[in-house]
Amino acid sequence: MLNFILTTLIPTLGVVLTTLLLIYGVYARWIDVSQKLVLTRPALLTLIALAVACNAWVGVRMFMSQNAKQAWEDGAALRESRQRFVLREDFQYGELLIPAGSLINRTDPFDRGEPGRPLALHGLDAVRFPQPMEVAGVLAIAMHTLPMRVELADNQRIGPVYRYDTATQTWLPNKVLPAINCKKGQVALFQVPHIEYDVVAEVGKPPPDGPNARFLPGQWLFKGCENGPPIVVQPAYAGGPVNGASQPQ
Numbered sequence: 001m002l003n004f005i006l007t008t009l010i011p012t013l014g015v016v017l018t019t020l021l022l023i024y025g026v027y028a029r030w031i032d033v034s035q036k037l038v039l040t041r042p043a044l045l046t047l048i049a050l051a052v053a054c055n056a057w058v059g060v061r062m063f064m065s066q067n068a069k070q071a072w073e074d075g076a077a078l079r080e081s082r083q084r085f086v087l088r089e090d091f092q093y094g095e096l097l098i099p100a101g102s103l104i105n106r107t108d109p110f111d112r113g114e115p116g117r118p119l120a121l122h123g124l125d126a127v128r129f130p131q132p133m134e135v136a137g138v139l140a141i142a143m144h145t146l147p148m149r150v151e152l153a154d155n156q157r158i159g160p161v162y163r164y165d166t167a168t169q170t171w172l173p174n175k176v177l178p179a180i181n182c183k184k185g186q187v188a189l190f191q192v193p194h195i196e197y198d199v200v201a202e203v204g205k206p207p208p209d210g211p212n213a214r215f216l217p218g219q220w221l222f223k224g225c226e227n228g229p230p231i232v233v234q235p236a237y238a239g240g241p242v243n244g245a246s247q248p249q
Helices: 002-030 041-074 076-083
Strands: 084-086 091-093 096-098 103-106 124-135 138-144 149-152 156-158 162-165 170-173 180-182 187-191 221-226
Touching (some): 076 084, 076 103, 096 124
Antiparallel strands (some): 084 103, 103 124, 162 170, 187 221
16 A cells, blocks of 8 residues: 555556646636635645655656666676686585586576675576586586486486375386486476465565575485486676675685
8 A cells, every 4th residue: 555655546647737727827827716715825835845856756766766777776686696607616515516617507586786796696597517516316517406406417217216196196106117228418307396384474584595495305206217408507707806706705
């Protein structure tokens, strides 16, 4: 309700009052009729003051909006540098220790481009590791989070394999095909079980990060391997250091 008053009602009232006062000014100055209706001086001053106040508020809102837009544009480089970067040091993200030198791609809707914002990996999209490492029981060189796909760093036999059971609507171990021989460069597909959390408590807040992140490869369910192009991880921001943020630490 308050937002409606500030963004719609007051600006509209300002426009209406200004228009009516202009019409009244023409009427009072140049229209000559018998029994002419004239506002009292206090009433006229009150309407003028109200119109000025409403229009002043519109001006304040425009100024604030312009400042916010400028701040967003000024922070673009900082946001970009925190969305595509190379880790300078190891970072614990949930169960996974992501090593220094990893190329990170992430999306952070909570990042407004503030200087000095600490390193965070929530909103992680993709990672390319500097050397093969174990992720969810497989030797990986890269991964993509939505959907969960892991690029294999070597030939390996992976199991157990899970299949979706339509009768129970759950993922069950595949007894017919308990493991699969996958090749280097293939992509392993995983089903990520939902982790319960208090949605209401986190509205408008960034999700847990660091060791508390809901990133638990030990719970992922292997579904199989497929051929395909390497996982795409965009290169690090190339704009150079921006207040030390192009490579967060």
